Amino acid sequence: MLKLELRPQDSSFWRYASPVLALLVTVALGIGLFVLLGKDPVRGLQMFFWEPLKSAYALGELMVKATPLLVIALGLAVCYRSNVWNIGAEGQFVMGAVAAGGVAMLADKETGRWIVLLVVLAGVAGGMFWASITAWLKDKFHANEILVSLMLVYVADMVLGYLVYGPWKDPAGYNFPQTKTFEAVTQIPRLMSGSRVSVGLILALLGVVAVWLFLFRTRAGFAQQVGGLAPAAARYAGFSSRKALWTALLVSGGAAGLAGALEVAGPLGQLTPYVPAGYGFAAIIVAYVGRLHPVGMVFSAVLMSMFYIGGELAQSRMGLPKSITGVFQGLLLFCLLACDTLVAYRLRWQSRRG
Amino acid sequence: MHPPEPARLSLSNITKRYPGVVANRAVSLSVRPGEAHAVLGENGAGKSTLMKIIYGSVKPDEGAMHYNGQPVQIRNPQQARALGISMVFQHFSLFETLSVAENVWLGLDKSLTLPDVTARIHLKAAEYGLDIDPFRPVHTLSVGEMQRVEIIRALLTEPKLLILDEPTSVLTPQAVDKLFVVLKKLVSQGCSLLYISHKLHEIRELCTACTVLRAGQVTGVCDPREESNASLSRLMIGAEPPALTHQDRQAGAVLFAINNLSLHKEDQFGVDLSQVNLQVRAGEVVGIAGVSGNGQRELLYAMSGEDTRAPANAVHIDSQAVGQLGPNQRRLAGLHFVPEERLGRGAVPSLSLAQNMLLTRSEAVASSGLIRTQVLHKQAQKIIEQFKVKANGTNASAQSLSGGNLQKFIVGREIDAKPNVLLVSQPTWGVDVGAAAQIRGELLALRDAGCAVLVVSEELDELFEICDRLYVMANGKLSPSIDRKEASVAQIGEWMSGLWENHAQA
Numbered sequence: 001m002l003k004l005e006l007r008p009q010d011s012s013f014w015r016y017a018s019p020v021l022a023l024l025v026t027v028a029l030g031i032g033l034f035v036l037l038g039k040d041p042v043r044g045l046q047m048f049f050w051e052p053l054k055s056a057y058a059l060g061e062l063m064v065k066a067t068p069l070l071v072i073a074l075g076l077a078v079c080y081r082s083n084v085w086n087i088g089a090e091g092q093f094v095m096g097a098v099a100a101g102g103v104a105m106l107a108d109k110e111t112g113r114w115i116v117l118l119v120v121l122a123g124v125a126g127g128m129f130w131a132s133i134t135a136w137l138k139d140k141f142h143a144n145e146i147l148v149s150l151m152l153v154y155v156a157d158m159v160l161g162y163l164v165y166g167p168w169k170d171p172a173g174y175n176f177p178q179t180k181t182f183e184a185v186t187q188i189p190r191l192m193s194g195s196r197v198s199v200g201l202i203l204a205l206l207g208v209v210a211v212w213l214f215l216f217r218t219r220a221g222f223a224q225q226v227g228g229l230a231p232a233a234a235r236y237a238g239f240s241s242r243k244a245l246w247t248a249l250l251v252s253g254g255a256a257g258l259a260g261a262l263e264v265a266g267p268l269g270q271l272t273p274y275v276p277a278g279y280g281f282a283a284i285i286v287a288y289v290g291r292l293h294p295v296g297m298v299f300s301a302v303l304m305s306m307f308y309i310g311g312e313l314a315q316s317r318m319g320l321p322k323s324i325t326g327v328f329q330g331l332l333l334f335c336l337l338a339c340d341t342l343v344a345y346r347l348r349w350q351s352r353r354g
Numbered sequence: 355m356h357p358p359e360p361a362r363l364s365l366s367n368i369t370k371r372y373p374g375v376v377a378n379r380a381v382s383l384s385v386r387p388g389e390a391h392a393v394l395g396e397n398g399a400g401k402s403t404l405m406k407i408i409y410g411s412v413k414p415d416e417g418a419m420h421y422n423g424q425p426v427q428i429r430n431p432q433q434a435r436a437l438g439i440s441m442v443f444q445h446f447s448l449f450e451t452l453s454v455a456e457n458v459w460l461g462l463d464k465s466l467t468l469p470d471v472t473a474r475i476h477l478k479a480a481e482y483g484l485d486i487d488p489f490r491p492v493h494t495l496s497v498g499e500m501q502r503v504e505i506i507r508a509l510l511t512e513p514k515l516l517i518l519d520e521p522t523s524v525l526t527p528q529a530v531d532k533l534f535v536v537l538k539k540l541v542s543q544g545c546s547l548l549y550i551s552h553k554l555h556e557i558r559e560l561c562t563a564c565t566v567l568r569a570g571q572v573t574g575v576c577d578p579r580e581e582s583n584a585s586l587s588r589l590m591i592g593a594e595p596p597a598l599t600h601q602d603r604q605a606g607a608v609l610f611a612i613n614n615l616s617l618h619k620e621d622q623f624g625v626d627l628s629q630v631n632l633q634v635r636a637g638e639v640v641g642i643a644g645v646s647g648n649g650q651r652e653l654l655y656a657m658s659g660e661d662t663r664a665p666a667n668a669v670h671i672d673s674q675a676v677g678q679l680g681p682n683q684r685r686l687a688g689l690h691f692v693p694e695e696r697l698g699r700g701a702v703p704s705l706s707l708a709q710n711m712l713l714t715r716s717e718a719v720a721s722s723g724l725i726r727t728q729v730l731h732k733q734a735q736k737i738i739e740q741f742k743v744k745a746n747g748t749n750a751s752a753q754s755l756s757g758g759n760l761q762k763f764i765v766g767r768e769i770d771a772k773p774n775v776l777l778v779s780q781p782t783w784g785v786d787v788g789a790a791a792q793i794r795g796e797l798l799a800l801r802d803a804g805c806a807v808l809v810v811s812e813e814l815d816e817l818f819e820i821c822d823r824l825y826v827m828a829n830g831k832l833s834p835s836i837d838r839k840e841a842s843v844a845q846i847g848e849w850m851s852g853l854w855e856n857h858a859q860a
Contacts, residue, residue, distance in 0.1 A: 010704075217727075219719045222712050232699040235660050236691070237713040238681030 004345040014342040019289050019296075021342075022335035023303070029331055039318055047318065048310030048328070058309075060195035064267060065308050067197075068093070068259035070204045070301035072283035074211045075255025077292040081215065083228030084248040088134065088149025089256040090280025091156035092127040096257025097264040098160055099126025101179060101271040104186040104264070105168065111185050119186050119265045120258065127257015128250050130156060135249040139242055145249075157276055164271050178272040188266045200262035205298075207255070212294040224248065256280060278326075282308075285333045304329065360423030362387045362515055362546040363408065363439075368417035370403055377403040378414070379570045385515065385563075390537070390547040392557040392578060394590055395567035396786045397757065401550045404567070405517050408548070409441045410434040422514075438514035442504045442521060448492045450623070455488035458507045471510075478509050482536045493623070497645055498529040505536065516540065517548045522556060523812065526645055527847030534560055552590070552787075553815075554583050566590055591787045605822065606636030609806035610689065610775040615668040617656055625649040625830045627656065632825060632832060634775065634806040639797060640835070641821035642810040643846050649830035650810050654779055657808075658691040659684040671775060685714060688774035692765055694783060694810075696757065700764040703753035707745060707763060708734040710752050715771060733770075741766035742792065758789030765793055769800055776800060779810045794820050814843060828852035 027045065034044035052062050072089050079086045086092075100123035107115045130152060137143035161177075170180040188198040214221040223239035224247060234241060259279065264271060286304050290297030311325025364384040370377045377400045385391045395401045406412040408419070410428035419426055421437055428434050431441075448457050459471045466474075475488045484502050492500065501521065508516055518537075522530045537560060541547055551557055557564060557578045564578040566589040574589040612632040619626050627649050634640045644650060655661035657669060659681035669677040671687040679687070693699045701710045708731045711718065718730035734748040741762045745755050752760055761781070768776060781797065782790035797820060801807050810827075811817050817824060817838075824841055826833040826849035833854040836845075848854075 213724070217725050218723050219712060219716065219725060220723065222709065222725070226702055226705075226713065229704055230698045230702045232695065233702045233713060236658070236681065236693055236699045238659065238683075238685070240680075 001349075003348045004341065005348045007344060007346055010343050011346070014339075015291065018339040018342055019291065019300070019336060022289070022332060022339040025335040025339070026328065026332045029335075030328060033327070037320065039320065043318065044314065044320075047313040048306055051313050052306045052309040057195065060197045061309060062302060062305050063197045063201050066301040066305035067200045067204050068263050068279045069283050069286050069304050070297060071200070071207060071259040071262070072252075072256045072280055073286040073290065073297045073301060074204070074207045074294060075252030076283055076287040077290075077294065077297060078211060078215070078224065079248040079252040080287060081228050081292055082224045082244050082248040083231070084245055085146045086131065086134065086149045086249055086252050087146055087284060088131070088151075088153045088280070089252060089283055090276060090278065091149070091153035092130045092253040092256035093260040093263075093280045094153070094156040094160050094276050095130040096123040096127035096260030097268075097271065097275045098156075098163065098260075099123055099129075099257065100261035101168075101182070101264050104182040105179060107183040107186050109183065111183065113185055115186050116188060116265070120188070120261050123257045123259075123261020123264075124254045125257065127253040127255070127260060129253075130257070131249040131253020132246075135246050139245060153276075153280070160271065160275060161273055164273055168271065170270075179270050181270045182265065186265050187269070188262055196267055198262065198266050200266060203258070203262070208294040208298060215294070220247075256283075282329055285329055289332060289336055303332075307332075359387060361385060361420070362389070362422060363548075364420045365404075365408070366418050366420075368404065368407060368414045368419070370400075370407060370412065370414050376570050378407070380417070381567070381570070381572055383565050383572070383575075385546045385548060387514075387546055388541055388544045389563055390541050390549060390561040392561035392564040393548060393550045393567065394552065394554075394557060394564055394578075394586065396552060396590060397784050398569075398786065399567040399590075400570040401567055402519060405441065405519060405548065405550060408434070409439060409517060435511050438512065439517070440508035440511050440513035440515070441517040442501070442508050442519065444519040444521075444523065446500050446504055448500055448503060450493040451491065453489050453491050454486060454495075454503050457492055457503060458488075458510065461507050462510060474510055475506055478506055482509065482539060483532075484536060497524045497647055498526070501525065501533075505533075509540075513545060515546045515548065517550070519550045520552075521549075522551070522553065524645055526850040527814070527843055528851065530556070554578075554586050557586075568592065587787070605638040606804065608633045609636050609672055610634040610808065611670040612653075612657065613668050613670065615653075615656060615664055617652060617661070617664060619652065620655075620661065625652055627652050627830045630830075630832045632808075632835075634808050636774075636804050636806050637801055638822040639801050639807040639809060639820050641817035641824045641838075642808070642827050642832070643814060643817050643824055644812075644827035644850055646812050648827050650779070650827055652830070653827070653832075654691070654693070654777065654810060657777055658689075658693075685771070685773075689777065690714065690768040690771050690773035690775070691777040692761075692768050692779065692781065694780040696760050696764060697753060701752035701760060704751055706749045706751055707738070707743075707755075708748040710734075710763075711737075711767060714767060737763060737766040737770055740770070741796070756786075758785040761785050762789055762793060765796060769796060773805060775806045775808070777808045777810075780812065781809060782813070782816060783811075790816075814846060818843070826850055826854065 031041040034041040052058050072093060076086065076089055100119045103119045103122040133152060134145050134149045137148050138145045164177045164179060168179045170178055188200055191197045191199060191201065215225065224244050226237060226239055227234040227241055227244040231241065264275060268275065282304055286297055286300045290300035307325050307328045311322055314320040314324050315322045361384045366382045367380045368378050369380055381404060393401050403412060407414050410430045410433055419428065455468060455472045455475060458475060459468055462471060472488045479486050484506060486499060486502050486506065501524065521533060525533065537547060549561055561578055564576050565572060566574040568590060578586065612630050615627055615630040617627040625648060630653060642650065656664050659679055662678050662680055664677040666675040666677040671684065671689050674687050676684050676687055697703045711730055711734050718726050718733060720726055731748045738745055738748065743763045744759045755763065778797065781793050785793065797807055809817065809821065821838050823835045823837055824846065825835050826846055828850055829852050833849050
């Protein structure tokens with residue numbers, strides 16, 4: 001029978017091979033799923049893995065969805081590597097969008113282009129503020145950050161709902177729960193015409209470099225991670241655990257807020273109850289599939305973005321429910337967790353008598 | 355003539371492999387009825403694995419076991435106890451919130467009632483002179499008393515073979531004497547003992563036979579009473595440890611001082627520190643003896659800066675009051691510290707040796723805050739070479755090193771920082787004899803270079819070997835200091851029970 005045997009040292013091969021294997025298993029399970037649903041599996045896979053790549057426009061759309069995922073995941077990676085479990089990035093994303101939207105609504109016809117900067121900064125501040133509630137409660141009362149950050153997601157949704165159904169509702173909007181469409185000057189600049197890709201992508205890629213430098217080339221980043229890996233060693237070295245907590249939550253909250261601003265002042269252009277699209281939760285999967293490594297997360301963000309687009313295509317062209325996206329995301333994370341066993345263990349065939 | 359009595363326990367060719375290491379290779383061992391049999395070996399020689407195999411908690415890959423002449427396969431500890439094999443582990447398995455009797459009850463037959471168990475504890479305690487109150491909650495007991503509970507628990511199963519794993523590592527010399535009285539009585543009644551230790555004089559006092567293990571293999575079977583320390587060491591480590599040289603020298607100015615430090619414990623299982631006074635001068639090694647759990651941990655936290663609740667004036671480095679400063683600032687003031695937990699405190703297990711340099715050293719950090727990786731690796735490489743650390747390069751993870759090699763690296767990292775004051779906790783705990791000798795030599799070399807060295811250790815032998823002056827810690831208090839030349843093991847042992855006031859008056 002098969003037996004799991006502890007490796008003397010973690011396998012560096014499987015650390016990188018495990019996400020690939022997890023993707024293959026996810027695809028195999030996906031084929032099974034399509035067959036069970038009575039759909040053509042080849043066409044199903046095409047929706048997820050070919051359609052999103054086949055034209056320049058499709059690639060652009062892929063980037064539009066990958067950008068917020070990557071930005072949020074970068075922040076989360078700093079957080080998780082510090083052993084701070086912020087799973088409320090969705091709420092910080094929403095509050096970033098709300099703050100950015102609030103500033104964008106102040107613009108009128110005469111406002112200059114500089115307002116974009118304010119919109120983005122407001123988004124970062126909004127996300128940071130929302131995450132700082134979690135940090136403060138943890139610092140002051142040892143409140144569990146997993147629960148607090150998760151609960152605050154729903155509070156953030158309520159805040160957004162209150163604003164768009166109440167004081168911020170567009171008077172000329174036929175009573176739809178939405179704000180007015182923001183002035184063009186508040187729009188995040190696009191990289192090229194004909195595609196919705198914005199400078200947000202550049203910001204995300206700069207973020208990759210910045211997070212890589214911080215984590216692997218600065219003492220502050222080192223201190224941050226030691227707190228996560230071995231708290232007693234951090235105390236011995238003199239690295240403050242409070243500082244690590246606040247840094248982790250402010251960085252990840254700020255990143256999620258930035259993503260919210262890019263989204264609301266980019267593709268959305270107004271606040272609606274549909275701002276929360278699940279990016280904050282999907283980014284958790286992005287962070288883990290990318291091994292909490294900035295470069296790895298570029299790939300996983302693109303992959304997750306393919307699932308989003310593929311799910312929408314599968315809905316419109318094959319009549320599959322949209323929740324197929326969530327199913328694929330869940331499958332991938334689940335398979336990754338299972339495949340990660342191979343990092344620390346190896347499979348051995350053993351006769352039953354042994 | 356009687357036919358020769360079969361051995362109580364005999365092992366033949368026991369082999370146990372773990373991934374990457376053979377813990378026991380073709381080990382044979384035979385214990386006669388009523389024999390106290392020592393199993394001698396360094397840490398990592400495979401003693402504990404062998405005992406776990408006998409006790410049924412580990413299954414051997416090869417080999418046979420006979421018990422009273424019958425072949426047996428012991429599958430679990432319950433079966434071992436049914437056969438009359440009992441074991442006292444090095445680390446106690448007691449519930450702190452339960453009483454003594456309740457703890458003993460947990461390990462026994464379910465059919466007994468608590469009053470039955472209490473009565474039996476009284477009987478056994480009286481028979482062997484083990485003084486214990488069955489109604490006391492375990493958390494109020496001293497370490498020696500906890501061990502008594504473990505031994506009574508073992509005795510109540512009426513063992514024919516009792517296994518003791520390093521039982522004296524937590525005891526004062528006087529408590530060791532008491533324990534030996536009990537063990538000798540057991541042996542005289544026909545119980546066999548398997549006594550695991552690396553302390554040669556104990557083995558010689560108690561045991562009449564000895565099996566020596568090195569790297570998982572038997573390197574000798576002998577009567578320890580007929581062997582010298584040197585010959586036993588040769589069997590155990592393959593060489594005699596080099597002797598340390600002591601030269602008389604004048605100690606310099608006071609470089610480190612604790613003034614009247616009292617601190618409340620941080621958690622409920624801690625110890626309050628009360629009016630601790632201590633001085634360490636340049637060019638001397640000062641030791642703090644004592645059974646662990648008497649406040650050493652708390653005192654070290656306050657000295658290293660991991661605990662900054664002390665008043666500023668309570669801790670002095672040179673002439674600087676540092677009681678309120680954190681570890682980093684104390685390092686800048688010249689104080690470096692080697693903690694007793696190597697993995698998880700002195701080093702981050704999953705990070706490389708080079709990265710672990712950054713815990714306490716910042717030479718490789720540029721003024722811009724960026725880490726110069728080449729400098730960092732060079733620095734780590736220098737320590738690996740200078741302190742003869744066996745490691746697979748500077749990228750090897752800390753957890754891939756053996757205990758002794760990681761300790762050499764950590765000690766090296768702190769010595770290489772050229773500290774004025776070095777605190778070391780349990781410098782050779784769990785370290786093989788060769789590495790231990792090297793570490794002690796390095797500490798003495800550092801002293802000769804004018805550093806003030808403070809060593810906290812449970813091993814009296816070690817303290818007597820390297821220290822110029824000794825303090826003793828008991829119940830959160832620190833004794834007056836005594837010159838090593840004037841101290842005796844018996845006296846230090848008495849002080850370890852907190853009895854120095856009488857002496858000071860006498």
